[in-house]
Amino acid sequence: MRTKRRWRKVVVTLAVAGILTIATSTGPHDAQAQASSTQGKFNMSYMYFGNPSSYTSQVDKSGQTLDVVAPSYFHINADGSLQLSDTLQASFITDMHQRGKRVVPFLSNDFDRILGGKAIDGREALADQIVKAIKDNDLDGIQLDIENVDAAYRDKYTDLVKILREKLSNDKEVSVAVAANPTGTTTGWTGLYDYKALAAVSDYLMVMAYDESYPGDPTPGPVASLPFVEKSIQYAVSQAPSNKIVLGVPFYGRYWNQNAAANGSGISAQTLSKLITTYGGSVRFDSASQSPVATFTIRPTDVESSINGNKLETGDYTVWFENEQSLKEKLKLVSKYNLKGTGSWSLNQETADTWDYYGLWSDGFYFSDMQGHWAQEAVLAAANRGWMLGPAADRFAPDAALTRAEAATIIVRMLGLKNEAAGSSASFTDVPATHWAWQDIQIAKQSGLIEGISDDRFAPDQIMTREQMSMLLSRALHLTSQSGSTAAKRFSDVPAGSWSAEAIAAMSSNGLVDGFANGTFRPSASLTRAEMATLLSRVQPLLTK
Structure with missing residues (x-):
């Protein structure tokens, strides 16, 4: 979900009618059953894009919605040992703790099969290095995000997670990002993840229910169609307790230009919104996939644009992405299957209005008259x-x-x-x-x-x-x-x-x-x-x- 694709509650303090406060109560003639949770659904988001100096402001835009932020602090050296990123900043960790949020970096092999295999093979030493890094930097745990490693490593990978759970105290999170598996396959790199065994030795599984289409995919299609996402959840809850399943949702899309070589490349929701405006694009909603599709044309005489430093070539573009309508449909599944909560890839790719509805909908409260309300x-x-x-x-x-x-x-x-x-x-x-x-x-x-x-x-x-x-x-x-x-x-x-x-x-x-x-x-x-x-x-x- 990372290198190949490199692409968790707004505080209101208002004096209203003379009452200065923040939150909690209910009426009796309620159409819904009483909420089972007193804290709301769990929400986390990855942090990968943007300058680390802006990480705090990125999180602040989400208000109180996020419980955990997962920055890209942990990578793997050529010999399989832990590599600490120079983006790690003690000031950010302090900022998050002051806001009541946990900082749980993810360990990435950057989709490198060889690095991932070496890390798993050297799991005892790697686990010790991770534990030390967590303690030395006052971090709140680890999420393992090793991808593109063959299913032959399935049991060894579970063992790595088990070792970390045993070495870390219970107040430290150990979670695992797992590939979406709508068909229940046990082969290929999707088969690396033994959902049942991993759930038994971790706090939760973050199901990466996206990248249904992928970089290099020749056929334009949704990043995460609703049927793909729901089938992925159904498989997950058949293997592990629903309260250990976190639904991963995308804050990005993928674009195609048949005249260019970058088909299926990632694009943030923020960037796409600007491109649609710049080039007079249009958006339709595909009912079968419950996904929006944007189209626009860049002509030779038009102003130039780029994504992640790559110039966009002229031609007709098709972009499958996520918007409020499609994300709300996905968030409904959290309460439908009683999942632990949601995760998102990744912070700073979403549009600014995302947080107006995210907390309400992920918690299963679809109050149309509360979105953007001062007392939300x-x-x-x-x-x-x-x-x-x-x-x-x-x-x-x-x-x-x-x-x-x-x-x-x-x-x-x-x-x-x-x-x-x-x-x-x-x-x-x-x-x-x-x-x-x-x-x-x-x-x-x-x-x-x-x-x-x-x-x-x-x-x-x-x-x-x-x-x-x-x-x-x-x-x-x-x-x-x-x-x-x-x-x-x-x-x-x-x-x-x-x-x-x-x-x-x-x-x-x-x-x-x-x-x-x-x-x-x-x-x-x-x-x-x-x-x-x-x-x-x-x-x-x-x-x-």
């Missing part, structure tokens, strides 16, 4: 914790006002309260036992968290105000005002003797709510679902204390 990360965290989803599978309704029924359900889920205390009949005439939130409202009431608007009425569809939510959360978290706290705010529209003053003071002094620039709190203003998700992101750390 907050909502994603809420959904992953199982606290909030949406009124439909493809909609979250972030700007809708939060109702009392939704609020009660969110708090019950957040606290993990069970239904032992719930009675067998409704205690409110307007919340019958058939109401979607009946049980959670019962639990919230009997736990002393929320009251009705009268003895027999709850008003489940009435909107939740800012002061009501302050009261509800202060009760749920047993908060008291922190005397002497500099974080406490006095709001001009919250009189000291008002019924909500103490709760608002408690929330404010604990750093959970803020007011508006004019010094007001707007206690009777409604709270939106997006704001609730954002508020609960501040609340969440208090639940673990």
Whole structure:
């Protein structure tokens, strides 16, 4: 996936309606099942292109989406020993750790069959060298990416991975990039990878579900058609646990010009976008492969362009690539097969808008109204914790006002309260036992968290105000005002003797709510679902204390 082809959550910190926060909560009438993961799907990306001095900025463009970055730090010398790249920078590793991301370099043989064989044959010494390099450079593990080595090395390669797993502590990652194998072959270099045995001695397998077409391929075709990708996943999960399978997706395409010799050469999504604009190209979507195809013509009189230093010849170009539509279809497969997550080749090839949808879709939340929304990360965290989803599978309704029924359900889920205390009949005439939130409202009431608007009425569809939510959360978290706290705010529209003053003071002094620039709190203003998700992101750390 490397030399022959050389070609893992945006932080939002906003003061919205006076609540300054970041992420997590959910509604009750959700069309989807509660999320099983509290952290979201795993995401990693390789780092190969661009100057190492720009690596940090490359990662920052992806926001909070990536868990692991895999730079090209480890190569193989002619004798099969480890070669450290001069691109390794301690400052980048420090930057990533400060951002809560792990740095797991990949070991590449640069698609050289001989180098790969020597590395595997000398696996004991190579493993010791890798372990030392990881410790010396404060790295977080190793991903092995040896390619183009015959299947005769199959057992030896598995043994190399096993040796590394035994030599490295459990907090260090050992993962393996494996060729896509949609037909289940055990021959050729695709047969090098014993999925079942490798999964048993590694943290996960990164399935390189791309390069369906390849450099030198005479026939233009998709880099990763959806049928090719899905068959590759189906084989993988037949051999290894789904939670040890990471789906690799491409951020690049391949181009053909029948008048030139560079057929099937790689092109980044970024570069292609510029070429389409420069030469007035067009794009169609191939329904069979679920892949976009671009065409453009470079005439002798046109401005010159190059890719990776290679001038593009004149002629008619056909480019198979990936875009938002095709990537979303692939990301759906992560939740369909309950995979561990995704990997991508490679960072700095994607278009800037990729991260607007990547985290949501790879985690299995297809909220069309959240893409690019200011609270996207907050909502994603809420959904992953199982606290909030949406009124439909493809909609979250972030700007809708939060109702009392939704609020009660969110708090019950957040606290993990069970239904032992719930009675067998409704205690409110307007919340019958058939109401979607009946049980959670019962639990919230009997736990002393929320009251009705009268003895027999709850008003489940009435909107939740800012002061009501302050009261509800202060009760749920047993908060008291922190005397002497500099974080406490006095709001001009919250009189000291008002019924909500103490709760608002408690929330404010604990750093959970803020007011508006004019010094007001707007206690009777409604709270939106997006704001609730954002508020609960501040609340969440208090639940673990």
